[in-house]
Amino acid sequence: MSDYDVIVIGGGPVGENAAARTAAAGLRTVLVEAERVGGECSYWACMPSKALLRPGHALAAARRVPGVPVGDRIDPVAVFARRDGFTSGWDDAGQVEWATGAGIEVVRGRARLVGERRVSVDGRELAATRAVVVCTGSVPRTPPVPGLADVPSWTSRDATSAHEVPPALVVLGGGVVGVELAQAWARLGSDVTLVVSGDRPLPRFEPFAGDAVVAGLRADGITVETGARAVSASTVDGGVALGLADGRVVSGSHLLVATGRQPATFDLGVEAFGFTPGQALPVDDLGRVSGVDWLYAAGDVTGRAPLTHQGKYAARAVGTAIVAGTTSAPPWSAAVATADHTAVPQVVFTDPEVAFVGRTAAQAREAGLDVRVVEIDIAVAGSSLHADGYTGRAAMVVDERTRTLVGVTFVGPDVAELLHAATIAIVGEVPVDRLWHAVPAYPTISEVWLRLLEAYGL
Structure with a gap:
């Protein structure tokens, strides 16, 4: 048996942050990883997907500014090479070197909880004096569509690591992964069809966000099928066909299943402690x-809050709590992840981008807040200079009892950089009367803050 102070299971960004905190405090820390240190985000999710999206966005942005010489297509080979650079060719040697340099021991293998503070890794037993931290992430969730398990399909991993453009790609799922990868591959030259079961994609966002993204996808030539529930899957002519509930059939050379994820608690031994494998x-x-x-x-x-940045934030809280040995902490202590409840920021890196933090209007009403919603077009000097024909929209949700923001959504080209100001306003519970005195620079897209507050009545 090998003894440590802290055992961290899962070497993605979340596990790395937890381990870094405890190791920096002098605790003997081991990081157990079954695949690559750096995890899903580094090799198959955040980084490679954005690397695939960025060239298409850059080309589209250049076309919106007259006088900029641009071509009419993207070079997929060059895009793939740049993407491979961000993933280090799927080699985690650099991440392991970082961990070792930070005082973290790395153990390769699949971990399983086998007792109090005890973990088995492929037959080797590890023991912790203080804590075991589970940071195993999530895995794709496959819907129970008849025939789907029997047809060849991509997961998000396949879609972010492919080296050839599929002639015709069908994307099943209207969440963040579905819309981002649909647009990435369409702009790389694939004929893409997006199949969405609801009225619009991105159902957890404000409705206008999903509508704007649909318009952007269709402008790229993507066929967007809404209200399209898949009821069957089969192979046809060397490709894959999805049968829809209304009798229609969509087909392509490749199928990407992007219908959500579930916690990776399988084969972890959680059932011995009263928890169900596959559940959070x-x-x-x-x-x-x-x-x-x-x-x-x-x-x-x-x-x-299944987002990399929120996971890293929670991991830092966990590491701080373990080091301090605390069992309680004030709401804004570094040892607690209170932002998970009310101030989670998220960006959908489509064109147009969607940037959202806090609660939607519907969520705020469900929480019993006295809600007032201000929704306007993004039409300021900064947006006009940014791109000809700039189209965007912004909304803020105000709790009238406290006159503070509880939710903000921006939709439009390059709005992601507006999001942190909104996050600060929500976390800091800044009253709108005081927010009025945060003067936006001219001419920037941030002037939309002035227009929102004016529309509110200030």
Whole structure:
């Protein structure tokens, strides 16, 4: 048996952050990873997907500014080479070197909880004096569509690591992964069809966000089928066909299934502690797993806020709590992940971009808040200079009892950089009367803040 102070299971960005915190405090820390240190985000999700999206966005942006010489197509080979650079060719040697330099021991293998503070890694047993932290992330969820398990299909991993453009790609799923990868591959030259079961994609965002993204996808030549529930899947003519509930059939050379993810708690031994494999581990704001005082978890595996940046934030809280040995902390302590509840920022990197933080209007009303919504077009000097024909929209959700923002959404080209100001306003509970005195620079797209507050009545 090998003894440590802290065992971290899962070497993605979340696990790395938790391990870095405890190791920096002098605790003997081991990071257990079954695949690549750096995890999903580094090799198959955040980084490679954005690398595939960026060239198409840059070309589209250049076309919106007269006088900029641009070509009429993207070179997929060059795009793939740049993408491969960001993934280090799927080699994690650099990440392992970082971990070792940070005082973290890396153990390769699949971990399983086998007792109190004890973890088995392919037959080798590790013991922790303080805590075990589960940061195993999530895995794709496959819908129960008849025939789907029997046809060749891509997961998001395949879609972000491919080296050839599929002639015709069918994307099943209207969430963030579905819309981003549909646009990335369309701009790389694939004939793309997006199949969305609801009225619009991105159902968890404000409705105008999904509508704007549909318009952007269709402008790129993507066929967007809404209200399209898949009821069958089959192979046809060397490709894949999806049968829809209304009798229509969509087909392509490749099929990407992007219908959500679920916590990666399979084969982890959680059932011995009263939890169900495949379901989230319930945690408090310190990251402690319910009913098991030595077990912590952070990131997608908790089901709280399945985004890389939120997982890293929660991991830093977990590491801080373990180092301090705390069982409670004030709401704004570094040892708690309170932002998970009300101030989660998210960007959808389509064209137009969607940037959102906090609650939608519907979510705020469900929470019992006295809601007022201000929604306007993004039409300021900065947006006009940014691109000819700039089209965007902004909305803020105000809790009238406190006169503070509880939700903000921006939709339009390059609005992601507006998001952190909104996040600060929500986390800081800045009253709109005081926000009025945060003067936006002219001429920038940030002037939309002035227009929102004017529309509110200031």
